Amino acid sequence: MSKTVLLLPGDGIGPEIINEAEKVLRRVNETFNLGLTFDTALVGGAAIDAAGVPLPDETLNKARHASAILLGAVGGPQWDGLEMARRPEKGLLGLRSNLELFANFRPAILYPQLASASSLKPEVISGLDIMIVRELTGGIYFSEPRGVRELDNGERQGYNTYAYTESEIRRIGRVAFEAAQQRNKKLCSVDKANVLEVTVLWREIMNELAREYPDVELSHMYVDNAAMQLVRAPKQFDVIVTGNMFGDILSDEAAMLTGSIGMLPSASLNANKQGMYEPCHGSAPDIAGQGVANPLATILSGAMMLRYSLQEEEAARAIEAAVHTVLDQGLRTADIMSDDCTRATTREMGEAVLAAL
Ligand code: IPM
Ligand code: MG
Numbered sequence: 001m002s003k004t005v006l007l008l009p010g011d012g013i014g015p016e017i018i019n020e021a022e023k024v025l026r027r028v029n030e031t032f033n034l035g036l037t038f039d040t041a042l043v044g045g046a047a048i049d050a051a052g053v054p055l056p057d058e059t060l061n062k063a064r065h066a067s068a069i070l071l072g073a074v075g076g077p078q079w080d081g082l083e084m085a086r087r088p089e090k091g092l093l094g095l096r097s098n099l100e101l102f103a104n105f106r107p108a109i110l111y112p113q114l115a116s117a118s119s120l121k122p123e124v125i126s127g128l129d130i131m132i133v134r135e136l137t138g139g140i141y142f143s144e145p146r147g148v149r150e151l152d153n154g155e156r157q158g159y160n161t162y163a164y165t166e167s168e169i170r171r172i173g174r175v176a177f178e179a180a181q182q183r184n185k186k187l188c189s190v191d192k193a194n195v196l197e198v199t200v201l202w203r204e205i206m207n208e209l210a211r212e213y214p215d216v217e218l219s220h221m222y223v224d225n226a227a228m229q230l231v232r233a234p235k236q237f238d239v240i241v242t243g244n245m246f247g248d249i250l251s252d253e254a255a256m257l258t259g260s261i262g263m264l265p266s267a268s269l270n271a272n273k274q275g276m277y278e279p280c281h282g283s284a285p286d287i288a289g290q291g292v293a294n295p296l297a298t299i300l301s302g303a304m305m306l307r308y309s310l311q312e313e314e315a316a317r318a319i320e321a322a323v324h325t326v327l328d329q330g331l332r333t334a335d336i337m338s339d340d341c342t343r344a345t346t347r348e349m350g351e352a353v354l355a356a357l
Contacts, residue, residue, distance in 0.1 A: 006066035012283025014072025020295035020350025044074025044088035054091030073283035117259030134247025176241035186238035262294030265301035322356035
């Protein structure tokens with residue numbers, strides 16, 4: 001049976017980086033005889049321009065039937081004026097919620113070749129390998145009620161709701177405990193239980209779950225402290241589990257520890273392990289179309305896709321090894337450039353990965 005990979009280039013640098021990742025995936029498809037077929041659809045601003053909505057029915061249908069999805073990025077200043085429901089980001093959020101992709105894995109791994117690209121001291125980050133498990137379909141991103149309302153005194157008030165049900169907490173908790181079991185067996189749950197009731201419940205459920213995973217050492221940290229600890233001593237962390245918004249913020253911070261957010265892939269899975277894979281960075285409209293974006297996060301997202309949704313470990317490893325090879329060769333896009341290295345365009349980086357394969 002053929003397996004379909006749905007490519008969603010999206011906006012900004014999305015099409016450029018997806019283009020390089022597609023070449024890499026097509027190559028391993030041939031060499032490893034994976035039997036993959038590829039399809040493409042519109043999402044985000046590109047879909048708004050072509051079809052008037054950020055997540056057309058056709059795209060959602062294709063996504064539902066795909067074995068896995070690889071997404072570039074969404075958003076850009078030309079769509080910033082639109083009302084919330086029609087913004088490009090709703091395309092991404094709609095995919096996450098419609099496919100119930102509640103478990104978001106964001107690894108922050110330091111490539112030794114890039115230690116000097118980080119703003120932190122080498123001894124603080126050398127050997128860094130953290131996995132952030134972010135809840136992706138609940139919390140303040142999705143809870144109701146939300147909106148902007150007019151109060152009795154005529155003043156407008158913007159408001160959102162931060163809610164989690166026990167079952168939502170439990171299912172992301174299990175995913176995180178299981179991830180910790182596969183790694184160094186340390187799980188840090190990040191909350192704001194000194195202020196927010198929703199995270200008091202979060203902490204309670206995590207403690208309950210801990211009894212089922214006696215081999216995993218569970219700790220708790222307030223989010224403000226976690227933000228500080230991530231730059232002070234990031235290697236104390238193994239797996240971090242947190243809610244949607246805290247995870248959004250902490251994963252950008254963790255990404256930067258590694259030198260460039262342009263290196264980091266992510267996976268978003270549902271209960272059936274169907275997944276959407278995307279680079280952690282955004283659409284970077286300021287450099288879109290210039291051919292300078294780093295395609296490695298997207299290429300590495302393709303590797304995660306092969307591993308988690310398509311069970312093609314060998315092909316995944318081949319891609320990851322090829323990325324190591326091009327870094328060893330000293331090839332760098334602008335975001336990870338340093339003195340003694342060779343500057344590469346988006347396409348040159350993609351071609352180098354192909355050659356290394
Ligand atoms: C991310 C992004 C998205 C998010 C945006 C584009 C909606 O920042 O994937 O981290 O906030 O989840
Ligand atoms: Mg983010």
